[in-house]
Amino acid sequence: MKTLFFLSIFCITCILPAFSQCLDDQKSLLLGLRNSLRFDLSYSTKLVHWNHTKDCCNWDGVECDVFGHIISLQLDNETISGGIENSEYLFNLSYLEKLNLAFNGFNYSQIPKGISNLANLTHLNLSHAEFAGQVPHEVLRLKKLVSLDLSNYFYLSPFVQLENPDLKMLVQNLKELKELYLDSVDISAQGNDWCHALSSSLPDLRILSLRGCNISGPIDSSLLELRSLSVLQLDFNDLASEVPDFLANFSRLTTLSLAFCSLVGSLPERILEIPSLQNLDLSDNPLLSGSFPLFLQEGSLRTLVLQYTNFSGPLPDSISNLTMLSKLELSNCRFFGQLPPTVGNLTELTDFDISDNNFIGSIPLFSLSKKLTYLDVSNNSLTGNIPSSLFALPSLISLQLSENEFHGQVQELSNLSSSLLKELDVSSNNLEGAVPKFFFELEHLQILSLFSNKFNGTIQLETFKSLSLSRLDLSQNDLFIQLTDSNSSLPLFPNIKVLKLASCKLQRFPNLHRQSKLSILDLSCNQLRGEIPNWIWEIGNGSLRVLNLSNNLLHGFQKPYKFPSLYMLDLRSNQLQGELSIPPLSSVYVDYSYNYFTNSIPNDIGHFLSNADFFSVSNNNLTGEIPPSICSATTLQVLDLSANALTGGIPPCLPKKKMLGVLSLGRNNLSGTIPDTFSVNCSLKTLDLQKNALNGTIPGSLVNCPFLEVLNIGNNRFEDTFPCMLMKTHLHVLILRSNKFYGDLHCPKSFQEWSYLQIIDISTNNFSGDFSLLPFSKWKGMIRANDNKKSQYDHLRLDFWKVRGYYQDTVTVTMKGLVMELTKILLIFTSIDFSNNKFHGEIPYSIGDLKSLYGLNLSHNELTGPIPASIGNLTQLGSLDLSVNKLTGKIPVELASLTYLSFLNLSYNRLFGKIPEGPQFQTFSAASFKGNDGLYGCPIDTSCYEKGSGISPPGFQTEEVHLKKEIDWDYVSAALGFAVAFGSTVWLTLHCKRWREMFLGKDNKIPLTE
Template sequence: MKTFFFLSIFCITCILPASSQCLDDQKSLLLGLRNSLRFNHSDSTKLVRWNHTKDCCNWDGVECDAFGHVISLQLDGEMISGGIENSEYLFNLSHLEKLNLAYNSFKYSQIPKGISNLANLTHLNLSYADFAGQVPHEVLRLKKLVSLDLSNYHYLSPFLQLENPDLKMLVQNLKQLKELCLDSVDISTQGSDWCHAVSSSLPDLRILSLRNCYLSGPIDSSLLELRSLSVLHLDFNDLASGVPDFFANFSRLTTLSLAQCSLLGSFPEKIFQIPSLQNLDLSDNWLLSGTLPNFPQNGSLRTIVLLDTNFSGSLPDSISNLTLLSRLDLFGCSFFGRIPPTIGNLTELTHLYISDNNFIGSIPLFNLSKKLTFLGASYNSLTGSISSSLFALPSLIWLDLSHNEFHGQVQELSNLSSSSLEILDVSYNHLEGPIPKFFSELEQLTMLLLSSNKFNGTVQLEMFKNPYLDTLDLSDNDLFVQSTGSDSSFPLFPNVTLLRLASCKLQRFPNLCRQSRWESLDLSSNQLKGEIPNWIWEIGNGSLRYLNLSNNLLHGFQKPYKFPSLSVLDLHSNQLQGELPIPPLSSLYVDYSNNYFTNSIPNDIGHFHSNADFFSVSNNNLTGEIPPSICSATALVLDLSANALTGGIPPCLPKKKKLAVLSLGRNNLSGTIPDTFSVNCRLKTLDLQKNALSGKIPGSLVNCPFLEVLNIGNNRFEDTFPCMLTKTHLHVLILRSNKFYGDLHCPQAFQEWPYLQIIDISTNNFSGDFSLLPFSKWKGMVSANDIKKSRYDHLQVTGGYYQDTVTVTMKGLVMELTKILLIFTSIDFSNNKFHGEIPYSIGDLRSLYGLNLCHNELTGPIPASIGNLTQLGSLDLSVNKLTGKIPVELASLTSLSFLNLSDNRLFGKIPEGPQFQTFSAASFEGNDGLYGCPVDTSCYEKGSGISPPGFQTEEVHLKKEIDWDYVSAALGFAVAFGSTVWLTLHCKRWREMFFGKVDQIYLKFFRRW
């Protein structure tokens, strides 16, 4: 019997043709399919080549079995947009075993139900093809499926849902699956549910990819049933749990990817030591901690990605045991110590990211493999000088050592003409000395970024003759950059498209008029004087898209001039005069602020600025009314503040749905705010401070649910507290110096403002019982963590970020914060008619920095709970009717640098403490019952020359502009506040260096929120 069977097989094999030939019915179905599909013929590489004169089994993307039946159809990336919904051609290919329609665009249509006709399918790939809706029941009939991929891009919201059928029904019907990829399919199940569903039905599963599927944790131990599991992707889910130890028991695991999963706790070290593990990605899990273990000999790991986690410790010498390691990414962790020299033995290493840590010492790269192509070591504390051997690595094409503490010179090298270095970035360090000449010898160099160091000396631009140089940045050093200004007919940089020479002591424009490929030019913060030459608008033959000439001494435009098709035009902080120039039609970002432009805003300005994201003419001398054409602009940010504009606010402005920032403050505008805010308005900032506006806050402002900053201080409004704004996202509310009246007892008012950081309602006629205010429900001030999570998000526009300006009264000073601090909080209810006691619940506002309740009618004692406000830097309770003793708890407030309790009815001994001894007697005057230091003059030794600290009893209205970038309250208002502000305002070099350091500190401690 067996002999007969084998003879039969042999005979059948003998009579079959050597190569299969497409059957006529199969060819007809394929040609019909091709003609019915909608696809882009110019982008197609397979369908356009199907020709009826050829054997269809030889067509691109088609595979047949020995009998001429089509068994595989690979139409991925063919730009198909439709035509398969009810395709009789596709779904009659009944022998089809593999169908691949990935990377097409079916415009969010449903997976066709006819798919169930293809009962022989073993592989179905519909990934990244823009299918949407519920996964149909018909997929459950594909019982032979071994591989199913319905994935979409993780950064998109899920288009496909597994609800009915759900995941459990899917896997119970498709029990042959060995590969299941459902990235960005909405599954929405608990950890125990999805883990049990998969492990109980798919014991032979090898690949499981469930990225961005709305899964929750914790990960259940039932997954251990998947003994053959090799690849596990669970990225972009909110697991909010630890990584289980049992993952180390997956003996065949090669890839484990858990990026951005809200992981907690400590990562089990033994997972690193799984013998088969090749790829590990734990990135963007801020609360996940751990250390690197001692790695065993000949480990299989090829990539380790731990960026933006809380891993710490030192790098073990045993890392050299990972002989196959090609990528090590430790960006944004908390590693420290020296980089082990053994890292140089990693012969396969091509990508090394160790930036934003606490490494010290030098970089031991002397023995690194010639295969190293990328080294990133920015944001560390690396010191010493950079070894010359680093630049001699022949395969290195990208080097980033920015934000470190290097010192010393880069050593001169020779014989570098064969170097393959393409990108060199050593910006934001402390490198010093002249620019090394060998830079010009790096023939493959395309990007040279040397900004924000201490390089000095004179640099001739002509030294950079690198033939492929595309980007050159010498900004913010101590360099004196010059150009010979030669009249040569050849361009200075034949291939450069981006040149940044900010703060390079340029006294005249370099000769760039012959540049042929120009796209971006930054000559800001130099000493350029006179007129802007008209040739600058013609460089690059009109290809210039970005021009920054800000912070110079320019006073006009050489005529005639015509703007090219610029996207970004930044001329702020010069001495430009005359009429406001009409911006180019193509502009997306235009900044004319801080100049001396006069006359009125051109009547047709809006028609020329119809596409811009950002338009600012603040701090000029513009007069006249706001032209109605301004409403034709689609700007996200419109800043006309600090001019001399008159008239009213055009009623069309509030109607603009896309407008996010409207800043008209510090003008002479009059009338009322138009009650025309549109439904679904996107406004985030409304700044109308310091005008002559009157009337009431318009009720239509309730249509702006995203409102974060409302500043209408110093006007003539006469209204009650704006209770209708309780459902907005207000972070800043400024009503100061108006005629508001009544109490603050709105229904659910403050409960609905969980993000409030700054509230200033001072100098009005508000009244009511202060003790009834529910401070414990002001969540934005209760804890610093809450503020970090719900911080005010600055608006991103084409040219950067827009920062609001807020004026606050703090420490007796009127200060203007040009960048709202993420964790700065203050309350100013001064100069009103509040009565009653200060509630004990005010001590719940633990992140509060400033509290000003002066000039009211408050009674009762100072609550001891104020001692809980450990961040408090300024406290003013003066000119009230407070009684009792000063709580001793106040003496423990070590951050307190301003205190005024004068003119009350306090008595008893003034608490003793180091901080209290820094305040003068004027802080306590007007309280006849107080005694002790400092009101008792015997505290100061007679004849010793020691005098009590000075104190200003009057408010000193010194307007200080503080340009702080993401700096915490603890840094922002220290005891040395005055000297810090002075340096910030008057020393540009110090200011830029200070803000760079503040950025690092902020990123290090607060980025996770």
């Protein structure tokens, strides 16, 4: 009997395959479905091949059971846009167990209710298919579902909602779920709610993905009930909490992703030590801190992504214990120290990105990393020579070494014909010598950037013709690029899109007539003369989008000419003459500054700037009034018309422009008042109206600009009291110099705290009042000391959204007895100039609280009393002028300890006693103390200099060696740059590296003009 039973089973299993061909009713349903669906035949890879001639069980995307019933339908990526809403064909496939409609485009229609007919479904994938609206109740009837995917792209706004039913109702009905993907589904639930809902209903859940679901934190410990959880992805939610320590208790966790979650606090080290963890992504949480533990042997981590966090510390040698590590991304953190050589032992490494940190020392050898495809160590402080072995890595595609301190020559290599390298960026280093010849042998090279090094020698531009380059940047070296005359009908670089030859000693334009793809061309800082050739506007039949010809010797435009659809046009610092050229309608950035343009600004200029962020015609010879059409430029963020001969008034529409961040009209002949029309929540950061003939008062509506950082109305005819109301803004610089301001500086208690002010110049006015009552202890912008070395180089600037560039503020100060221009306002630089007023009373002791003060000028007032010893606390002080007052008493000995003090003027007071001795005080001349009859000692008493010693009394700084119209910025540890330093510019690229990678891939080192 048993034998007969097993024989029957054997016969059935043998016979069944013969009957497993598609049943007629199933085939009919599929053909009906195909004919009812709307899809693109040219892009379809499955539906387009369904026909009567084949067994439907063999159709692409179709799977049958042994009886010929359709059990799986995989129609993802078929460009389906409709036809399933009430499909009698699809929803009658009652045996269906798996349905995949992912990556189609259903035009934001609702998930069809007929789906409830498919009661046998175990796997339903509707992800990235452009469904929208509320998840229908009918989905709750699919009781057998093991895997449900309703995800959309998690960086987009949610289209699908889980409100009624909500998440709790969904999981209570679908208790068999092991995989749940709801990325970008609007759940809108608190931490306790969504955690309890899942943990109480889905004990066997293995994969949970809720990215971009509008859920909040903190993550509740009830989630620990999900003992089988292996994947937890909660990116793009505002959890606003710490990473809970209990996550380390998930013994099967392989993937933990919490990027863009507003995480705070410190990451528990146990998380990095989870034995099963393979993938960890905590990126883009700038308030999340942490450091690396000692990694144990045979670590399971494969990807570790911490970019844009506050992680810090060294990279431990034990990193080599992560033998399976393939992806390590630590960019934009605070890691420091030397890179351990053991990094080069990570044999599985494919992606290594430690850019934008503080790593020092030499770069490790990666000779064992045979799989490495992407290596980015840019923007660190790495030194030494670049190991030539890096260029020979067999799998390397992208090598980013820019913005470090690499030096020396790059050693030549041979036999690189098999190299896969496509991107090579060694810009902003100290590399020298000739450009290595092997660079020209990299057959796959598409991007080569040698910008800002010390490469030298002569190079024929045609040398690069052997490469299939799409981007070439040779700018800012000591190279002499030679051009050869060629009558070839072929383009010099067939694939070139970006060509940058700034500072390459060019004396004529290269022959680029036939470049069909060129969109960005930078020939700035060369020796180009004469007219701009009109063929340049026809490059690539108008494909040119960015053109930088600044800092040359060009004097005009060859006619006839017609601008193409340029985004950026930079012609600053040439010798262009005549009337101002109308920019193209497509312009985002236009700079005509520092030329010789004359006549008036064209009346219709504003209509051609409707898309512009930046427009500058400063430092020309323009006359006439500001045309009213400028108000038509609705997107302007920077308008700079300064240093011309413009007349008339300020158009009332300009303060109304909500997007305007910089309005610079200084150094003209404007008259009238400042219009009181600043809009509510205006974006203005810089208002520069200096050196005009403006009068009246500071408009009250200026308080509507909370982000105002620079206000410069010096050298006008304003007559007003001190603008206390501006203390509520972000003001860093306040210049009221040389006007008719009057009254005291005593503001109401609610207006006494300067949180950001770093430069104030109210000199040469009629201010008065008791100086001793000023609350210097509340001037926080001058109190806080800045110890961050990198931030010492930060300066006031306005960043543009569209062109990823910035406008740099400039301000004039009186320092060391001279009037000089700060062409870069460093955030660490602070100064006070109250000179030439009528202040009386004593200098308060609290002035010693201004720890970061560099310049203090209280001269030509009526101050009395002693010089407070607390000035000795101003350890950064470089210039002190208290001359022409009525100060009494002795010079505090504490002043002799001010080692940065390079200018001192205490003349014409009533000081007495011995001048303090000290190395710094010995550098000042007698003129620094002149007019104080009671003072004695060196340098007034010349006998203190020994006869025959060779030491002579120093000269007064303002008469001898310090007669320089600049500041020696060694005293503030930073360099000053050009006033409107913009360089090259990128248009319409997103600012965040993380987002660029999502949309553009790994090519995230795009230069500023791409």
